[in-house]
Amino acid sequence: MEAPRQYNVHEAKTHLSRILEQVATGEEVVISKAGEPVAKVVPLRARVKRTGRGSLQGQIRINDDFDELPDDIADAFGMR
8 A cells, every 4th residue: 555645734735626636536645744744634435325214124134132131241230
């Protein structure tokens, strides 16, 4: 993996639009002050589009014993 591109604060202010274009294409950018990294600009993850109630039907399985607490954990919480 390639190291993120680095800009100082002045460069970042001057070239913000260009930096945002780089980030939009998946690059990460580091902004430094006095040679020390202080911030990382990373692309946002795309939002998951849900089609409504039941959109995950058939894709999720819950075990029959889901609500049963293991004995050691029940003991730890004084529930037995």
